[in-house]
Amino acid sequence: MENLSHYKRSQRLIYITEYFLSHPSQQIQLRYFIDLFQVSKSTISEDVSLIRDVFEDKGCGTIRAEVGASGGLYYQPHLLGQERRRFIRDVQFALTNRQRILPGNYISLDDILEDPYLLNQAARLIADYYNVSEIDAVMTVETNGVALAVMVAHYLRVKCVIARRDSKDTVGPTISINYVSGSHQEVRKMELPKNSLQADMKVLIVDDFLRNGGTIQGLTALLAEFNCKVAGICLFAENSGQYTMDLPAYDALFNVQLAYNKTKGHYELQAEPGEMLSF
């Protein structure tokens, strides 16, 4: 193991800060730093306290201490205050101010979820909303929600599995289900490699947009075939009041609604932050 006993407090603080940030949602032992810097437990505890206070002041994350035999520290990313307000404002603006209403009144969010800043902040918010210890994997279906799901999994430090519509490409054994696509009212297939998930895993479902709920029903049914548990269902946005299907409980960052503007003679989008963003 490395020996950084020559480090001063200022250098330790930088090192430990980087360490927390590059290990989100992971258990970290004080012992690691004690051995690395060859200092006392109380010295490292003071360092961690300083870092925790700045993180909370900045609204960028919490450092939680878990007690007990398997105890340790966890860095959980947050998004609070000014950064959170900026994110909400930017997304609301983007949702309502672009040509995102496609033929059939389909709403495209691609440009928002391709924006590196908005994607990153959305993923931090979602990862922060769920209890990290309750999630073993993130799941989505190709393709629209994949970038968001990958980034959420990154902040939760768990695997992201991507169901495919049709794996004619070379994969190993898969489990597949049929589901009714809400948009087209047609039966479609989705599948996952059989070794993607183990029984009893707690899985967070992430997708970009809830239109009719067909995809969510499909993902939930696929999880049931793997004997996994739904730890949560999270959408970037939902189209309020348009459901034709029974859905389990879910959360959405934003609610959007199509409204016909009589004066202008076309549909417009209204967007509000969802309940998830109210605390």
Place this chain on the structure above:
Amino acid sequence: MENLSHYKRSQRLIYITEYFLSHPSQQIQLRYFIDLFQVSKSTISEDVSLIRDVFEDKGCGTIRAEVGASGGLYYQPHLLGQERRRFIRDVQFALTNRQRILPGNYISLDDILEDPYLLNQAARLIADYYNVSEIDAVMTVETNGVALAVMVAHYLRVKCVIARRDSKDTVGPTISINYVSGSHQEVRKMELPKNSLQADMKVLIVDDFLRNGGTIQGLTALLAEFNCKVAGICLFAENSGQYTMDLPAYDALFNVQLAYNKTKGHYELQAEPGEMLSF
């Protein structure tokens, strides 16, 4: 703007470290910190020097200063020393020690690219390898390489665009091409929404595995239709010496090769770090 003039050096160091790490590959002005903490330029320069030295010592990144009117600081993530060696060893072990040879001698990398630790480190290495100022977007095709491409884009702080095989789902206008799939020697289609990329953008192509090069040829041809430039082509792994197609220059993190083990009577995988990992 916030006023953190009450911050001591130790707190400033934590704050600035977090700021750099959450703004990879982005221009950062010293002025921002001078105004925020109400201190002199030389004080902030000293803080940044301390942080840069620890980052370089740790092998986790560089802070570069760019001069000129639009000058500023850039944090570029690295992966050096112990962490880099651990990554290479873990991937080599995973590549050669699992049941990843599928029917038709297709090689599946899914489990490696679903591992949050390996995925994250691979993305840092790739982002670090290319000159950040030369890349405007990352591009891939659904689905195997998507998680890697999303994470590379995250560290480069650019958008990630995902070409689709068939967007029967509701999207706006697209540009599509036909290409010859190397695996099946059949003509397939890939497409991107027309507004995904603008002319003259410099685009880094990222994919999981180079088998016959068909997919890479397709992505390159699609970029040409958008009048974009190929800033680089990066694969997680390539199957050495199996090409049937002319390909532009590319880089791969690992080289794998199928070798028949006469004693055991089956194929085995051999894996070596690619040239990308040699410096």
